[in-house]
Amino acid sequence: MAQNFTPKSLSELINTEEPGWKLVEEWIKEGKNKIEVLPKIQARAEKALLESQVTTRSPMGAIVYETGGILVDDGWIRILGSGSERFDRSLIEWNQGKSFINSGEQPAYLLIADDVLGGFFAINNGAFGKDESGKIFYFAPESLTWESLGIGYSDFIYFCFSGDLDKFYKGFRWMNWEKDVRGLDANMAFSLMPYPWTKEGKNINKVTRKAVPIQELWNLYMDNE
Numbered sequence: 001m002a003q004n005f006t007p008k009s010l011s012e013l014i015n016t017e018e019p020g021w022k023l024v025e026e027w028i029k030e031g032k033n034k035i036e037v038l039p040k041i042q043a044r045a046e047k048a049l050l051e052s053q054v055t056t057r058s059p060m061g062a063i064v065y066e067t068g069g070i071l072v073d074d075g076w077i078r079i080l081g082s083g084s085e086r087f088d089r090s091l092i093e094w095n096q097g098k099s100f101i102n103s104g105e106q107p108a109y110l111l112i113a114d115d116v117l118g119g120f121f122a123i124n125n126g127a128f129g130k131d132e133s134g135k136i137f138y139f140a141p142e143s144l145t146w147e148s149l150g151i152g153y154s155d156f157i158y159f160c161f162s163g164d165l166d167k168f169y170k171g172f173r174w175m176n177w178e179k180d181v182r183g184l185d186a187n188m189a190f191s192l193m194p195y196p197w198t199k200e201g202k203n204i205n206k207v208t209r210k211a212v213p214i215q216e217l218w219n220l221y222m223d224n225e
Helices: 020-030 042-052 059-066 091-095 153-162 177-182 214-224
Strands: 035-037 070-072 077-079 109-115 120-124 136-140 145-148 188-193 208-213
Touching: 020 059, 020 153, 042 059, 042 091, 059 153, 070 153, 077 153, 091 109, 109 153, 136 153, 188 214, 208 214
Parallel strands: none
Antiparallel strands: 035 070, 070 077, 077 109, 109 120, 120 136, 136 145, 188 208
Protein backbone atom coordinates (compact mmCIF):
# COMPACT_ATOMS: atom_id res chain seq x y z
CA MET A 1 0.00 0.00 0.00
CA ALA A 2 1.93 3.00 -1.23
CA GLN A 3 1.03 6.28 -2.83
CA ASN A 4 1.43 6.98 -6.56
CA PHE A 5 2.04 3.44 -7.74
CA THR A 6 0.43 1.06 -10.17
CA PRO A 7 -1.19 -1.83 -8.27
CA LYS A 8 0.09 -5.27 -9.17
CA SER A 9 -2.29 -7.80 -10.66
CA LEU A 10 -3.19 -11.07 -9.01
CA SER A 11 -0.89 -13.01 -11.33
CA GLU A 12 2.01 -10.71 -10.42
CA LEU A 13 1.39 -11.18 -6.69
CA ILE A 14 1.05 -14.98 -6.74
CA ASN A 15 4.52 -16.52 -6.75
CA THR A 16 4.41 -20.15 -7.85
CA GLU A 17 8.17 -20.67 -8.11
CA GLU A 18 9.11 -19.71 -4.54
CA PRO A 19 5.86 -19.74 -2.56
CA GLY A 20 6.21 -18.46 0.98
CA TRP A 21 3.50 -20.88 2.11
CA LYS A 22 5.99 -23.77 2.00
CA LEU A 23 8.03 -22.04 4.68
CA VAL A 24 4.96 -21.26 6.77
CA GLU A 25 3.88 -24.90 6.51
CA GLU A 26 7.29 -25.98 7.84
CA TRP A 27 6.86 -23.65 10.81
CA ILE A 28 3.40 -25.10 11.44
CA LYS A 29 4.72 -28.69 11.37
CA GLU A 30 7.49 -27.73 13.79
CA GLY A 31 5.10 -25.72 15.97
CA LYS A 32 5.03 -26.37 19.70
CA ASN A 33 1.79 -24.48 20.28
CA LYS A 34 -1.72 -25.33 19.12
CA ILE A 35 -2.15 -24.00 15.59
CA GLU A 36 -5.36 -23.96 13.56
CA VAL A 37 -5.28 -22.76 9.97
CA LEU A 38 -8.72 -21.54 8.95
CA PRO A 39 -9.70 -22.48 5.40
CA LYS A 40 -9.70 -19.71 2.85
CA ILE A 41 -12.57 -18.65 0.64
CA GLN A 42 -10.99 -18.21 -2.80
CA ALA A 43 -12.77 -14.98 -3.72
CA ARG A 44 -11.92 -13.40 -0.38
CA ALA A 45 -8.32 -14.60 -0.63
CA GLU A 46 -7.88 -13.00 -4.05
CA LYS A 47 -9.49 -9.76 -2.91
CA ALA A 48 -7.36 -9.61 0.25
CA LEU A 49 -4.14 -10.25 -1.67
CA LEU A 50 -4.94 -7.53 -4.19
CA GLU A 51 -5.72 -5.11 -1.36
CA SER A 52 -2.53 -5.93 0.50
CA GLN A 53 -0.29 -5.80 -2.61
CA VAL A 54 2.10 -8.24 -0.92
CA THR A 55 3.58 -11.09 -2.94
CA THR A 56 2.92 -14.67 -1.85
CA ARG A 57 6.68 -15.22 -1.86
CA SER A 58 6.62 -13.53 1.55
CA PRO A 59 5.14 -15.21 4.65
CA MET A 60 2.68 -12.33 5.03
CA GLY A 61 1.40 -12.61 1.47
CA ALA A 62 1.26 -16.38 1.81
CA ILE A 63 -0.82 -16.19 4.99
CA VAL A 64 -3.16 -13.63 3.43
CA TYR A 65 -3.67 -15.71 0.30
CA GLU A 66 -3.61 -19.25 1.69
CA THR A 67 -5.60 -18.85 4.90
CA GLY A 68 -8.76 -17.36 6.31
CA GLY A 69 -6.58 -16.55 9.31
CA ILE A 70 -4.59 -18.57 11.83
CA LEU A 71 -5.59 -19.27 15.44
CA VAL A 72 -2.91 -20.05 18.00
CA ASP A 73 -3.42 -21.62 21.45
CA ASP A 74 -7.14 -22.29 21.04
CA GLY A 75 -7.54 -18.84 19.50
CA TRP A 76 -5.69 -16.83 22.17
CA ILE A 77 -3.75 -15.18 19.32
CA ARG A 78 -5.46 -14.51 15.99
CA ILE A 79 -3.22 -13.87 12.97
CA LEU A 80 -4.97 -11.98 10.18
CA GLY A 81 -5.36 -13.63 6.78
CA SER A 82 -8.09 -13.13 4.20
CA GLY A 83 -10.99 -13.67 6.59
CA SER A 84 -13.37 -16.57 7.13
CA GLU A 85 -16.69 -17.40 8.73
CA ARG A 86 -15.09 -17.79 12.16
CA PHE A 87 -12.66 -14.91 11.75
CA ASP A 88 -14.49 -12.34 9.68
CA ARG A 89 -11.64 -9.84 9.27
CA SER A 90 -9.04 -9.62 6.52
CA LEU A 91 -5.69 -7.91 6.96
CA ILE A 92 -6.49 -4.72 5.05
CA GLU A 93 -10.18 -4.57 6.00
CA TRP A 94 -9.23 -4.58 9.66
CA ASN A 95 -6.64 -1.86 9.20
CA GLN A 96 -8.85 0.53 7.28
CA GLY A 97 -10.07 3.24 9.63
CA LYS A 98 -7.27 2.45 12.07
CA SER A 99 -3.81 2.56 10.49
CA PHE A 100 -5.11 4.32 7.37
CA ILE A 101 -8.36 5.92 6.22
CA ASN A 102 -8.49 5.85 2.43
CA SER A 103 -7.35 3.12 0.04
CA GLY A 104 -3.89 3.82 -1.32
CA GLU A 105 -2.66 5.62 1.76
CA GLN A 106 0.64 4.53 3.28
CA PRO A 107 -0.12 3.33 6.83
CA ALA A 108 2.30 4.33 9.57
CA TYR A 109 1.79 0.84 11.04
CA LEU A 110 -0.07 -2.30 10.00
CA LEU A 111 -2.10 -4.43 12.40
CA ILE A 112 -1.27 -8.07 11.73
CA ALA A 113 -2.66 -9.98 14.75
CA ASP A 114 -4.39 -9.57 18.09
CA ASP A 115 -5.26 -11.56 21.20
CA VAL A 116 -8.24 -12.29 23.42
CA LEU A 117 -7.25 -9.55 25.87
CA GLY A 118 -7.48 -6.86 23.24
CA GLY A 119 -3.73 -6.72 22.77
CA PHE A 120 -2.74 -5.74 19.23
CA PHE A 121 0.34 -6.62 17.17
CA ALA A 122 1.47 -4.22 14.46
CA ILE A 123 4.36 -3.77 12.04
CA ASN A 124 6.01 -0.40 12.52
CA ASN A 125 6.20 1.72 9.39
CA GLY A 126 7.25 4.93 11.12
CA ALA A 127 4.53 5.42 13.73
CA PHE A 128 6.74 4.15 16.54
CA GLY A 129 10.00 5.67 15.32
CA LYS A 130 12.11 5.12 12.22
CA ASP A 131 14.86 3.32 14.16
CA GLU A 132 12.68 0.21 14.46
CA SER A 133 10.97 0.31 11.11
CA GLY A 134 9.69 -3.14 10.13
CA LYS A 135 9.67 -4.38 13.73
CA ILE A 136 6.60 -5.75 15.49
CA PHE A 137 5.10 -3.69 18.30
CA TYR A 138 2.56 -4.95 20.83
CA PHE A 139 -0.15 -2.73 22.30
CA ALA A 140 -0.37 -3.92 25.91
CA PRO A 141 -3.77 -3.37 27.56
CA GLU A 142 -2.18 -3.35 31.03
CA SER A 143 -0.02 -0.32 30.20
CA LEU A 144 -1.88 1.24 27.25
CA THR A 145 1.43 1.56 25.42
CA TRP A 146 3.01 0.16 22.27
CA GLU A 147 6.02 -1.99 23.15
CA SER A 148 8.66 -3.17 20.67
CA LEU A 149 9.17 -6.92 20.41
CA GLY A 150 12.39 -6.31 18.47
CA ILE A 151 11.51 -8.82 15.73
CA GLY A 152 10.07 -8.71 12.21
CA TYR A 153 6.96 -10.37 10.78
CA SER A 154 8.50 -13.76 9.98
CA ASP A 155 10.09 -14.11 13.41
CA PHE A 156 6.80 -13.06 14.99
CA ILE A 157 4.89 -15.80 13.16
CA TYR A 158 7.50 -18.36 14.17
CA PHE A 159 7.27 -17.14 17.77
CA CYS A 160 3.49 -17.54 17.75
CA PHE A 161 3.88 -21.13 16.53
CA SER A 162 6.77 -22.25 18.73
CA GLY A 163 7.50 -19.56 21.33
CA ASP A 164 6.76 -19.65 25.07
CA LEU A 165 3.38 -17.93 25.09
CA ASP A 166 2.81 -18.76 28.76
CA LYS A 167 5.90 -16.72 29.56
CA PHE A 168 4.89 -13.86 27.26
CA TYR A 169 1.44 -13.70 28.88
CA LYS A 170 2.60 -14.45 32.42
CA GLY A 171 0.08 -13.06 34.88
CA PHE A 172 -2.61 -12.68 32.23
CA ARG A 173 -3.85 -16.23 31.79
CA TRP A 174 -6.51 -17.15 34.31
CA MET A 175 -7.36 -20.61 35.60
CA ASN A 176 -9.00 -22.76 32.90
CA TRP A 177 -8.59 -20.00 30.31
CA GLU A 178 -8.49 -22.58 27.52
CA LYS A 179 -12.18 -23.43 27.87
CA ASP A 180 -13.23 -19.77 27.76
CA VAL A 181 -11.01 -18.93 24.81
CA ARG A 182 -11.97 -22.02 22.81
CA GLY A 183 -15.58 -20.90 22.69
CA LEU A 184 -14.80 -17.30 21.76
CA ASP A 185 -15.47 -15.97 18.26
CA ALA A 186 -12.28 -14.59 16.71
CA ASN A 187 -13.99 -11.25 16.15
CA MET A 188 -14.51 -10.92 19.90
CA ALA A 189 -12.20 -10.34 22.86
CA PHE A 190 -12.55 -10.15 26.63
CA SER A 191 -13.26 -6.82 28.23
CA LEU A 192 -11.80 -6.89 31.74
CA MET A 193 -13.27 -5.10 34.75
CA PRO A 194 -11.64 -3.46 36.57
CA TYR A 195 -9.60 -2.29 33.58
CA PRO A 196 -6.23 -4.05 33.21
CA TRP A 197 -4.26 -0.78 33.47
CA THR A 198 -5.66 -0.06 36.94
CA LYS A 199 -4.24 -1.29 40.23
CA GLU A 200 -7.48 -3.16 40.93
CA GLY A 201 -7.31 -4.94 37.59
CA LYS A 202 -3.89 -6.55 38.01
CA ASN A 203 -5.11 -9.89 39.42
CA ILE A 204 -6.40 -11.70 36.35
CA ASN A 205 -8.21 -14.34 38.43
CA LYS A 206 -10.28 -11.74 40.25
CA VAL A 207 -11.42 -9.55 37.36
CA THR A 208 -14.71 -9.92 35.52
CA ARG A 209 -14.45 -10.95 31.89
CA LYS A 210 -17.07 -10.12 29.29
CA ALA A 211 -16.90 -11.03 25.60
CA VAL A 212 -17.28 -7.94 23.41
CA PRO A 213 -16.51 -7.11 19.75
CA ILE A 214 -12.77 -6.52 19.48
CA GLN A 215 -13.54 -3.24 17.66
CA GLU A 216 -15.06 -2.04 20.94
CA LEU A 217 -11.81 -2.71 22.80
CA TRP A 218 -9.78 -1.03 20.06
CA ASN A 219 -11.90 2.11 20.46
CA LEU A 220 -11.64 1.99 24.25
CA TYR A 221 -7.90 1.48 24.35
CA MET A 222 -7.08 4.06 21.69
CA ASP A 223 -9.23 6.62 23.52
CA ASN A 224 -7.30 5.97 26.72
CA GLU A 225 -3.84 5.58 25.16
